[in-house]
Amino acid sequence: MLHTITLKQAIDGVKQKKFSLSELHADTLTAAQEAQQNYNIFVSEPRAQEVNNALISTPLAGAPIAVKDNCLTQGQTTTASSKVLESFSPAYSATVVEKIQTAGGVVFGKTNMDAWAHGSSTETSDYGTTKNPRNPAHSPGGSSGGSAAAVAANACIAAIGTETAGSIRLPAAWCGVVGLKPTYGRVSRYGIVAMASSTDSPGSITKTVEDAAIMLTHMAGNDPLDGTTSSQSVPDFTSFLGKNIQGLKIGFMYEDLAGLESILDHYHDVISVLETLGATVKAVSALDPHYAISVYTIIQRGEVSSNLARYDGIRYGHDRSYFGAEAQRRIMLGTYTLSKGYADQYYTLAQKVRTLFRQDFEKLFEEYDVLIAPTTPSFAPKIGIAEGQAMFGELADMLQEPSSLTGLPGINIPCFRDTTTNLFLGLNIIAPLWREDLLLQVADAYEKATEWNSWRSHA
Amino acid sequence: MHNTPSKYQLICGMEVHIELKTKSKMFCGCKNDPFGAAEPNIYTCPVCLGMPGALPVPNKKAIEWTLKLGLALHCKINLFSKFDRKHYFYPDLPKGYQISQYDIPFCYDGYIKTSQGRVGITRIHLEEDTGKLQHTTIQGEKVSLIDFNRSSVPLVEIVTEPDIHSGEQAKEYGKKLRDLVRYLDIADCDMEQGGMRLEANTSLQLSEVARTTPDLLPNYKVEVKNINSFRFLEQAIKFEADRQALILDKGETPTQETRGWNSLKSETFAQRSKESAEDYRYFPDPDIPPIHFTQAQIDALQAELPELPEIVIARWENEFGIEPRYSELLLSQTEYRAVWEGLFSTSKKDQLNTNQLASLIVNKKISLSLDTAILISAFKAQTTTTSIDESELAGVISSVIAENPNEVSLYKAGKINVLNFFIGQTMKKIGKKIDTALVKTELEKGLR
Numbered sequence: 001m002l003h004t005i006t007l008k009q010a011i012d013g014v015k016q017k018k019f020s021l022s023e024l025h026a027d028t029l030t031a032a033q034e035a036q037q038n039y040n041i042f043v044s045e046p047r048a049q050e051v052n053n054a055l056i057s058t059p060l061a062g063a064p065i066a067v068k069d070n071c072l073t074q075g076q077t078t079t080a081s082s083k084v085l086e087s088f089s090p091a092y093s094a095t096v097v098e099k100i101q102t103a104g105g106v107v108f109g110k111t112n113m114d115a116w117a118h119g120s121s122t123e124t125s126d127y128g129t130t131k132n133p134r135n136p137a138h139s140p141g142g143s144s145g146g147s148a149a150a151v152a153a154n155a156c157i158a159a160i161g162t163e164t165a166g167s168i169r170l171p172a173a174w175c176g177v178v179g180l181k182p183t184y185g186r187v188s189r190y191g192i193v194a195m196a197s198s199t200d201s202p203g204s205i206t207k208t209v210e211d212a213a214i215m216l217t218h219m220a221g222n223d224p225l226d227g228t229t230s231s232q233s234v235p236d237f238t239s240f241l242g243k244n245i246q247g248l249k250i251g252f253m254y255e256d257l258a259g260l261e262s263i264l265d266h267y268h269d270v271i272s273v274l275e276t277l278g279a280t281v282k283a284v285s286a287l288d289p290h291y292a293i294s295v296y297t298i299i300q301r302g303e304v305s306s307n308l309a310r311y312d313g314i315r316y317g318h319d320r321s322y323f324g325a326e327a328q329r330r331i332m333l334g335t336y337t338l339s340k341g342y343a344d345q346y347y348t349l350a351q352k353v354r355t356l357f358r359q360d361f362e363k364l365f366e367e368y369d370v371l372i373a374p375t376t377p378s379f380a381p382k383i384g385i386a387e388g389q390a391m392f393g394e395l396a397d398m399l400q401e402p403s404s405l406t407g408l409p410g411i412n413i414p415c416f417r418d419t420t421t422n423l424f425l426g427l428n429i430i431a432p433l434w435r436e437d438l439l440l441q442v443a444d445a446y447e448k449a450t451e452w453n454s455w456r457s458h459a
Numbered sequence: 460m461h462n463t464p465s466k467y468q469l470i471c472g473m474e475v476h477i478e479l480k481t482k483s484k485m486f487c488g489c490k491n492d493p494f495g496a497a498e499p500n501i502y503t504c505p506v507c508l509g510m511p512g513a514l515p516v517p518n519k520k521a522i523e524w525t526l527k528l529g530l531a532l533h534c535k536i537n538l539f540s541k542f543d544r545k546h547y548f549y550p551d552l553p554k555g556y557q558i559s560q561y562d563i564p565f566c567y568d569g570y571i572k573t574s575q576g577r578v579g580i581t582r583i584h585l586e587e588d589t590g591k592l593q594h595t596t597i598q599g600e601k602v603s604l605i606d607f608n609r610s611s612v613p614l615v616e617i618v619t620e621p622d623i624h625s626g627e628q629a630k631e632y633g634k635k636l637r638d639l640v641r642y643l644d645i646a647d648c649d650m651e652q653g654g655m656r657l658e659a660n661t662s663l664q665l666s667e668v669a670r671t672t673p674d675l676l677p678n679y680k681v682e683v684k685n686i687n688s689f690r691f692l693e694q695a696i697k698f699e700a701d702r703q704a705l706i707l708d709k710g711e712t713p714t715q716e717t718r719g720w721n722s723l724k725s726e727t728f729a730q731r732s733k734e735s736a737e738d739y740r741y742f743p744d745p746d747i748p749p750i751h752f753t754q755a756q757i758d759a760l761q762a763e764l765p766e767l768p769e770i771v772i773a774r775w776e777n778e779f780g781i782e783p784r785y786s787e788l789l790l791s792q793t794e795y796r797a798v799w800e801g802l803f804s805t806s807k808k809d810q811l812n813t814n815q816l817a818s819l820i821v822n823k824k825i826s827l828s829l830d831t832a833i834l835i836s837a838f839k840a841q842t843t844t845t846s847i848d849e850s851e852l853a854g855v856i857s858s859v860i861a862e863n864p865n866e867v868s869l870y871k872a873g874k875i876n877v878l879n880f881f882i883g884q885t886m887k888k889i890g891k892k893i894d895t896a897l898v899k900t901e902l903e904k905g906l907r
Contacts, residue, residue, distance in 0.1 A: 072512045085511070092505050094512060191505075191512040198745035225506075227516040227747055303745060306544055309555025310509045314605075338546075338740035347742055 002027035003154040006455050007063055007211035010157050014061040021051050021062045025106070028064045028156060032109060035155035039131040041146050043069045043079055046109035046156075058104020059218060066156035068147050069110040070117055070193040071097050071202070076107070080193040081125040082115040084311050084322040094191025095223045096160060096202045103218035108156050111146030115324050116308065117162065117195040119143055120170055120393035123386040124326040131383065134176055134422050138380040141171030142393070147205045148175040158215055159205040164195045165296050165404035166397030168203045169412035173426025174380035176414045176454060178443070179205045180212040183433050184407030185230045187216075188223035194307040196300040199404050207455040209413060209444040213237040216436060232434050240437040241444045246278035248442065251368035254399060255283040259377050266416040266425055267374055270446070274372075277445055284368065287360040291353060292401035293394050298337050298350040299405070305334025329390060358406045365432045370442055373399055375412045375426035403430045411439045414452040424452075467707065468669035469700050470677060471623035472581075474658040475636060477615050477646045478588060479521050485587045485613040486515030486558060492608075493591075494652045499606035507611035509553030514746050515587075517542065521613035522565065522750070523760060524645040525585045528615060529566025530761050531639055532580050537563050538757070541749040542585075545739040551590040551605055559586035561741040571635050572769065575628040579620030588612040615646075621660070621676060626696035630689045633657060642768055642793045650687045657686040661699045663707060682717045683727055695720045698727055771796070779803045785817040795829075802831045809835065815842065847893045852885075856898075856905045859884045870906055878902060 002024045005013065014021050025048075032046050046064065055062030067073060070080040072090040079085040097107065114124040122130040122145035132140040133153035140149040144161030148171035151159050161168040163181040172179025180203045187202045194200060204215035220234045252271060254260060271281045308331055313319030323331070337346035364371060376396060386392040394401075403410050408430050415427035427446070431438040447453050484491050487506035496502055505513035526536055543561035564584035570577045590610040594603050617636065623629050637648045637655060648655040662677040669675075681699060686692045703713045718727040743749070766774075772786040781803065789799050799820075806813040816838050819825045825837045859881060860867060870877045881902050882895065 078511070080511075088511070090512075091510065189512075190514050193511045196745075225516065226514050228514075228745075302742060306546060306556055306740070306742070309546060309548070310511070310553060312548060312555060314550055315508070315553065335740065338742050340738045340740075343740070343742065 003031040003157070004455075005157070006207045007060075007158045007214055008208070010063045011059070011061040011214070014056055014063075021053060021056055024062075024157075025049070025051050025064055028108065028154075031153070032150070032155040035133065035150070035153035039133050039136060039140075039149050039153060040128045041112060041130055041149045041153065041155055042066070042109040043081055043112050043125075043127050043146070044077055044110040049106070051106060055104045055106070060100065060104040060214075062104055062106055063157045064108035065100055065105040066109050066111050066147055066150040066159040067097060067107050068113055068144050068159070068161050070113060070162060070195075071160060072191040072193070073097055073107055073110065076110065078110065078193070079127070080116050081113045081122075081127055082322070082324065082327065083126040083318060084320075085193075085317045086322075088317050090191075092191060094202075095188035095225060096219050097191065099188075099219055099221070100160065105218070109150070111144070111150050111159060113146055114143035114326070114393075116193065116304070116327050117143040117164060117167055118304070118326045118330055118393075119386060120166060120396045121383075121386040122146060123383070124324055126324055129383055132175060132380050132423075134174075134424065135380070137382055138421075138423060139174065139383050139385060141174035141376075141380060141396070143167040143171075144179075144205060145171045148172050148177055148179065151175065151177045151205050151207055158207070158211050160202060160215075160219070161205045162192055162195075162200060162202045163400075163404065164199045164201075164300065166393075166400030168205060169375050169400055169410060169426065169428055170397055172205055172412040173375035173414075173424065173428075176417060176424030176426075176452075177205055177207060178209055178212050178414075178447075178453075179203065179412040179426075180216060180436070180439070181404070181410050182216060182220060182436055183230075183409040185228050186232070186409070186434070186436070187219045188221070188226040188229050190223055190225040194303075196303040197307060198299065198303060199407070201404075201407075208453060209411070209440060209447045210238065210241055212411065213241055213440050213444075230434070235437070237436060237440055240440045243441050243445070244278060245274070245442055245445045248279040248370070249368045250274060250279050250281045250442070251284035251364055251371045252281055253284055253286045253371050253373040254289065256285070257289070260374060263374055263378065263425055267372075267427070270372070270415050270427055273446060273449055274442075277449055279442075281372075282368075284364055284371070286364060286371075287357055287402065289398045289402050292357060292405060293391075293398055295350045295353045295357070296397075296401040296405055297391075297394050298346045299354065301330050301334035302338045302347050303334070304330045305332075305338065326390075354405050357402050361403070361406055361408060361432075369431075370435075370438050371430045373428045373430070375399060375428040379418065379421065379423040379425060399428060408433060409436045409439055411443050413443045413447055414454070415446070415450070417452060466666060467663040467700070467704050468666045469624050469696070470621045470662050470664050470669070471629060471696060472621040472660045473617075473619045473623060473629060473632060474660070475617045475633065476656040476658075477617070477640055477648060478654045479524055479613040479615060479646050481518055481520045481524070481613055483518060484611040485518050485521055485585070486611050489611070491612050493612055494649065494654070496608045499593075499604070499608060501608065503607045503610070507553075508607055509555075515558055515611075515744070517747055517750075518613060521585060524643070525565050525583060525615050526752075526757065526760050527643055527764060528617075528640065528645065529569060529583050530757070531643060531764055531767055532566070532569035532571060532583070532617075534566035534569030534580055534583060536566055536752065536757050538752045538754065539563065539749060540565050540752075542744045542747045543741045544744045545586075545741055547737070547739060549589070550603065551592050551610070553590065553607065553610060557586060557589065558744055558747070560584035571632055571639075573628050573631045573635065575625060575631070576622065578622045578628070578632050581618045581620050583615055583617050586614050586616060588614045623659075626693035626700070629659060629696050630693040633689050633692055638791050639768065642765065642790065644793060653687070657689075657692050659683045659686070659692065659696055659699075661696060661703070662713070663700060663703045679712050679715045681713055681715070684717055684719060684730065686720050691720055691722055694725055695727055698725065702727070765796075775803065779807055779813040779817075781814050781817045785814070785821045788821050789817065798829050798831070802834055805831050805835055806838075811835070811838065812842070847889065847891065847897075852889070852893075852898070852901055853905075855885055855888045856901055859888060860905055867906065878906075881906070
């Protein structure tokens with residue numbers, strides 16, 4: 001039963017010798033194998049490995065960490081869930097993987113995702129769709145669907161995901177787990193198969209907010225190999241936990257947005273909780289996220305068409321005929337929007353609107369410490385929803401796109417569970433650049449004051 | 460002045476690529492030494508191989524050097540600049556795009572002076588070089604191999620205005636650029652190896668049109684690529700001018716195309732048609748944050764620049780009376796500049812003929828030394844004359860005249876050049892370094 005414990009409990013348990021590191025791994029491996037049968041979580045399944053007891057003294061104490069398959073792992077196949085990279089064995093590991101390993105985490109399987117991170121359901125994966133462990137008829141979301149499902153199914157202790165616009169927070173919301181997307185540039189992108197370089201942000205998917213704070217502490221930091229990482233110092237993010245949120249000013253976004261009516265009541269409950277905790281919450285009017293769909297689509301497709309140009313079949317992997325339909329569509333659209341005569345109408349214009357979103361957030365943060373919003377417009381849909389809907393992901397991720405485009409940090413925490421379907425809704429908290437401390441403080445206070453977190457309510 | 464038939468005026472702009480000699484490559488820490496590498500693909504890493512997930516980090520030194528080159532070429536500097544991705548597929552380009560600079564190059568609007576007029580520098584930008592393809596046969600099978608040692612080596616591109624009007628001028632421009640780059644000590648410019656690559660965009664305009672509307676450019680352009688010497692550059696441009704003139708004379712327009720230079724046949728040949736502009740789908744590289752400079756940083760770089768050749772040449776002419784043609788040659792080897800400077804100061808102080816000294820060094824009449832004292836004494840030994848007794852000189856001259864009756868009659872018959880023979884004979888007989896002018900006057904008297 002050790003697989004059901006949180007990262008914090010695993011670290012403490014191993015260090016305090018409540019159980020052995022190999023017991024922890026053995027239990028988690030059994031759970032992972034079963035989960036793989038049921039939900040198709042991994043592209044590369046975790047294997048039984050001998051764990052070195054020297055890890056016990058490390059910060060992460062040898063805890064098994066699942067890694068999204070777009071993070072390069074030296075000598076271990078990394079496919080980004082695409083057949084193009086079916087046989088690609090990287091010569092180096094992503095910085096974020098190395099950092100987690102240095103902190104004593106053990107890579108525990110490579111999780112399924114939408115191929116090249118193109119999608120919000122894992123349905124574009126060339127290795128089959130992942131099922132939502134909360135309700136297997138439903139989608140786990142994506143693109144980090146495998147990582148979110150792995151955490152929800154206790155098939156790992158914590159997981160690494162990546163988000164370009166919603167790819168951590170959306171699957172975390174639908175799987176009822178915690179997903180943290182740090183500020184763009186907080187965590188190195190070096191060694192992550194690039195999707196849209198200007199918004200790609202590696203982050204964590206965990207059981208609790210506390211676990212997210214632990215993971216971020218060991219993932220973040222300046223990387224000389226990634227010129228877009230910041231030299232901001234990295235605090236111990238767990239130091240922001242357990243604080244009250246008395247007097248904090250919180251803005252509630254998208255109250256008036258059409259299409260959210262059916263879920264809005266649950267968020268009014270959230271507001272009541274936050275007010276009980278001493279925060280003041282006010283509805284704010286923000287720039288319509290529908291604009292963000294166009295802006296994000298144009299910028300992301302352009303960058304995708306460029307980033308995928310290297311997979312020409314000359315050096316590694318299969319040739320371009322192995323690209324799936326979604327990747328092909330994105331390459332074509334991106335190539336078009338960057339073409340001479342069109343770049344000004346599309347890419348350049350989109351960048352200007354992106355600036356408007358940045359200014360909009362700057363204005364809001366003059367008045368509010370953090371902003372909150374529903375993570376998704378709906379519960380997890382049934383599997384198959386993305387089929388035939390080329391824009392499914394962009395619509396599902398709509399509420400994430402403004403903050404992703406502007407590089408802001410955000411966190412999803414569970415805030416409602418439907419007892420009939422066992423499906424979750426998530427609360428998206430957004431903070432100013434580099435203020436992950438505020439995210440964690442608010443998320444932790446809310447998590448502790450409610451019973452929506454499966455691991456806290458069990459504990 | 461031009462070899463082009465005078466009916467037409469040559470309109471030519473140049474694009475020159477130069478590999479900078481920074482220690483490491485443009486976007487990674489790999490050693491920048493593609494020509495010195497013992498084997499292919501030894502100076503490579505995930506970044507210059509374009510592996511998934513690898514990210515470029517710009518080389519600060521390479522950027523500073525590009526700015527220095529720009530400042531030395533009187534360019535303006537963009538205080539805000541950035542790198543862009545230029546997309547095209549080629550096996551030697553591992554990412555499917557080259558990191559280059561599109562609309563905001565580091566430097567713009569400069570010039571180089573040539574003896575045939577000023578050549579405007581449109582822009583100087585920094586980019587990465589590609590890998591190198593090797594077509595060969597292995598076990599009977601034709602294969603193409605790729606060497607990535609050169610991949611991501613810093614490469615500056617210097618683009619000129621269409622201000623060049625002859626092959627000679629193009630050659631002079633190229634040489635001046637190379638000398639300056641070497642003087643700044645930022646590149647070796649090894650043309651054989653491809654460390655400096657020349658491209659000329661050529662076309663002809665009716666001289667009449669060029670005179671009345673100098674800003675009007677011809678409606679076609681022929682690019683001559685892959686030229687690896689200044690001599691070939693001059694030849695290729697002359698060849699193109701003649702070739703295009705013949706076509707225009709027939710009332711036709713030369714094809715817009717890229718041509719190569721065949722140095723064996725001394726002619727250009729068609730490589731590929733360039734009727735429509737290629738679409739490289741440029742966009743700002745999101746992996747590299749935009750680059751901001753402060754004016755103070757630019758001023759500091761300007762202050763770091765060595766005194767530029769053209770300024771040194773003018774100063775040496777002023778201060779020491781040295782002819783510019785000698786100074787130019789002396790300055791082509793940067794490392795000796797300080798030696799010459801010290802030497803000429805000493806020479807001036809000693810009231811020697813410093814221009815003559817420079818001339819003797821350039822013409823290798825004085826064996827090269829880095830020691831000023833040695834150079835000065837060598838110079839003195841060659842030029843100082845000893846005085847001679849008038850009667851002694853008169854005696855020697857009469858004996859020389861008496862011993863060479865044939866030459867005397869030649870001289871008297873009007874072959875004045877024979878005088879040099881007499882001077883030589885006289886000097887030899889005296890065996891001392893004496894004033895040649897005096898000998899000459901005395902001989903003329905004696906032969907009268």
